[in-house]
Amino acid sequence: MLSRQSTGILKKTSNIRVLSMFTRNKVTLPELEWDFADLEPHISGQINEIHYTKHHQTYVNGFNTGLEQMAELQEKLKKDPSPSIAREIIELQQNIKFHGGGYTNHCLFWKNLTPEKHGGGQLPEGRLKDTIINQYGSLDSLIKLTNSKLAGVQGSGWAFIVKNLANGGKLDVIQTYNQDTVTGSLIPLVAIDAWEHAYYLQYQNRKVDYFNAIWNVINWKEAAKRFEQEKIIM
Numbered sequence: 033m034l035s036r037q038s039t040g041i042l043k044k045t046s047n048i049r050v051l052s053m054f055t056r057n058k059v060t061l062p063e064l065e066w067d068f069a070d071l072e073p074h075i076s077g078q079i080n081e082i083h084y085t086k087h088h089q090t091y092v093n094g095f096n097t098g099l100e101q102m103a104e105l106q107e108k109l110k111k112d113p114s115p116s117i118a119r120e121i122i123e124l125q126q127n128i129k130f131h132g133g134g135y136t137n138h139c140l141f142w143k144n145l146t147p148e149k150h151g152g153g154q155l156p157e158g159r160l161k162d163t164i165i166n167q168y169g170s171l172d173s174l175i176k177l178t179n180s181k182l183a184g185v186q187g188s189g190w191a192f193i194v195k196n197l198a199n200g201g202k203l204d205v206i207q208t209y210n211q212d213t214v215t216g217s218l219i220p221l222v223a224i225d226a227w228e229h230a231y232y233l234q235y236q237n238r239k240v241d242y243f244n245a246i247w248n249v250i251n252w253k254e255a256a257k258r259f260e261q262e263k264i265i266m
């Protein structure tokens with residue numbers, strides 16, 4: 033997901049010309065493991081295409097721009113260590129949080145979706161399944177709880193099924209607003225987008241139908257893999 037561009041620059045130091053290499057890293061859209069139409073009839077190909085090529089791309093661009101602006105502000109702060117520059121940095125952090133969250137959340141989202149023909153909706157045997165049964169009684173109960181959190185999003189937001197390292201690795205369902213993501217001790221296993229752009233073209237005002245349908249294409253194999261980790265590896 034990181035594209036690396038190397039640039040060579042000639043720099044004069046004490047009469048010695050040295051080649052200084054630096055690497056500029058930018059995030060990019062992740063590669064999808066399925067075609068846009070593969071999640072039908074649960075999520076239309078048109079939604080996936082627009083969601084990925086337009087919405088997710090916007091977060092990618094915004095995050096990269098925000099990081100570049102941050103580097104500029106850090107340079108400015110070195111020359112002028114003042115509250116006014118500090119305020120600019122704080123303001124920019126909100127922007128980075130939004131676009132960085134959007135970039136990250138959508139990477140999680142695409143990866144935790146998979147077509148039915150590839151096992152979408154199927155929870156494999158193993159430790160994750162055992163933990164779900166232990167804590168919630170059944171997968172259906174966990175889905176119901178997550179759907180109630182999704183339905184509770186007023187405006188735009190997300191719901192995450194997480195492994196909570198601060199709670200002995202137990203599962204939790206976390207709801208966030210806007211593009212706020214889960215970090216630190218919360219390992220995201222499943223991320224579900226409750227923004228209108230994720231469903232409106234197909235479901236219009238029937239967002240509950242979208243919340244019910246998406247479980248048919250959830251990649252539980254990916255969730256089980258994440259459950260075995262102490263940090264998110266993507």
Ligand SMILES: [Fe+2]
Pocket residue numbers: 083087138225227229230
């Ligand atoms: Fe989205």
